[in-house]
Amino acid sequence: MTDITMPDRSGRFGDFGGRYAPETLMTALAELEEAFAEAWVDPLFLSEYHRLLREFVGRPSPLYEANRLSEHLGMRILLKREDLNHTGAHKINNTIGQGLLARRMGKERIIAETGAGQHGVASATAAAALGLECQVYMGAKDMERQSLNVVRMQLLGTEVIPVTSGAGTLKDAVSEAMRDWVGSVETTHYIIGSVVGPHPFPLMVREFQKVIGEEVADQLGDLRPDLIVACVGGGSNAMGIFFPFLEAGIELVGVEAAGEGIESGKHGASLGHGTPGVLHGARTYMLQDDQGQVHEAHSISAGLDYPGVGPEHAYFQDSGLARYESVSDTEAVEAFHLLSRTEGIIPALESAHAIAWLQREAASLAGKTVVVNLSGRGDKDVQQVINLSTEPGL
Ligand SMILES: *Cc1c(COP(=O)(O)O)cnc(C)c1O
Numbered sequence: 001m002t003d004i005t006m007p008d009r010s011g012r013f014g015d016f017g018g019r020y021a022p023e024t025l026m027t028a029l030a031e032l033e034e035a036f037a038e039a040w041v042d043p044l045f046l047s048e049y050h051r052l053l054r055e056f057v058g059r060p061s062p063l064y065e066a067n068r069l070s071e072h073l074g075m076r077i078l079l080k081r082e083d084l085n086h087t088g089a090h091k092i093n094n095t096i097g098q099g100l101l102a103r104r105m106g107k108e109r110i111i112a113e114t115g116a117g118q119h120g121v122a123s124a125t126a127a128a129a130l131g132l133e134c135q136v137y138m139g140a141k142d143m144e145r146q147s148l149n150v151v152r153m154q155l156l157g158t159e160v161i162p163v164t165s166g167a168g169t170l171k172d173a174v175s176e177a178m179r180d181w182v183g184s185v186e187t188t189h190y191i192i193g194s195v196v197g198p199h200p201f202p203l204m205v206r207e208f209q210k211v212i213g214e215e216v217a218d219q220l221g222d223l224r225p226d227l228i229v230a231c232v233g234g235g236s237n238a239m240g241i242f243f244p245f246l247e248a249g250i251e252l253v254g255v256e257a258a259g260e261g262i263e264s265g266k267h268g269a270s271l272g273h274g275t276p277g278v279l280h281g282a283r284t285y286m287l288q289d290d291q292g293q294v295h296e297a298h299s300i301s302a303g304l305d306y307p308g309v310g311p312e313h314a315y316f317q318d319s320g321l322a323r324y325e326s327v328s329d330t331e332a333v334e335a336f337h338l339l340s341r342t343e344g345i346i347p348a349l350e351s352a353h354a355i356a357w358l359q360r361e362a363a364s365l366a367g368k369t370v371v372v373n374l375s376g377r378g379d380k381d382v383q384q385v386i387n388l389s390t391e392p393g394l
Pocket residue numbers: 089090091118193194195231232233234235236237238303304348350351375376377
């Protein structure tokens with residue numbers, strides 16, 4: 001592959017990506033690819049998408065000079081404030097885009113899977129705003145753990161369908177959503193929540209998220225940062241901010257979840273410590289054993305708790321276009337407190353991983369200018385952090 005901006009005709013980024021899907025979905029995926037390609041050059045579609053980003057989501061999100069954190073860590077830090085978007089994270093950029101595309105394709109129903117409920121809420125929000133019917137598959141165990149997000153989705157008019165098969169968590173919800181889509185593809189669009197899944201999803205989600213990096217490029221003006229840093233679960237917020245800077249000679253660093261520590265085996269670092277395989281329709285780095293059985297991922301933050309990663313990141317890693325590091329649960333919680341106290345911004349635990357990496361690398365980053373994608377706000381994580389915390393006063 002010579003062109004780094006597009007996957008090849010079979011949806012591959014180098015050795016990664018592709019379309020590993022049941023026969024019944026192959027036609028639907030081809031139709032989706034074509035519909036997206038048409039929509040993405042249609043001025044009417046683009047103006048509606050950008051109008052919604054502006055007036056509904058609240059874009060552009062600010063690029064904020066974090067002076068007190070900068071002073072504390074000895075580098076210049078600029079925060080891309082995706083936490084200020086409607087619904088509190090970057091996920092809405094994608095669900096609005098895919099929701100509009102579904103409507104354009106004449107599909108009246110959308111489905112989604114959700115783990116902690118963040119993608120489910122973003123999908124339910126887009127569905128309500130666009131007048132689409134919405135059903136979200138969610139593991140029964142996750143529904144108990146994340147009851148507030150279940151109620152949110154219901155308030156937005158979405159039906160949340162409990163999944164009791166398997167362990168009753170995200171992986172099982174993905175399987176159920178896939179099963180639904182195989183039987184309902186005539187009337188239904190499946191909104192995948194990150195740059196993962198069979199072609200064209202990784203490409204399409206990247207295109208809907210790259211508005212983050214495009215805005216940063218505008219907001220920086222003549223200023224040239226040394227690094228751009230973002231957390232990586234499936235990889236959509238990182239891809240969104242990295243992509244417009246791919247050939248700019250700026251170091252791009254993705255931060256994965258080291259969970260309880262890489263040696264413990266309980267982590268979510270698919271790029272750093274996984275091996276190539278096929279997961280959820282694409283060839284990518286994933287956590288698996290010698291027999292190809294998928295390993296459960298572990299992270300304190302639900303959004304990074306995924307055993308795979310977007311195939312384009314796998315390609316970036318192998319070709320040296322970006323590099324990937326990891327920080328532990330403990331380091332992320334420390335950074336969660338640090339940003340809250342120094343800047344008055346309570347970050348999502350996912351986003352705290354990016355800050356934690358800066359904190360750990362402070363000596364080697366001294367004097368540099370760093371843009372961090374603050375992918376979401378941390379209100380959702382406050383209870384979890386309180387339960388964990390041994391810090392006085394909490
Ligand atoms: C879901 C989520 C993530 C992880 O997903 P990516 O696709 O890797 O961006 C990161 N941050 C927040 C706030 C999230 O909600």
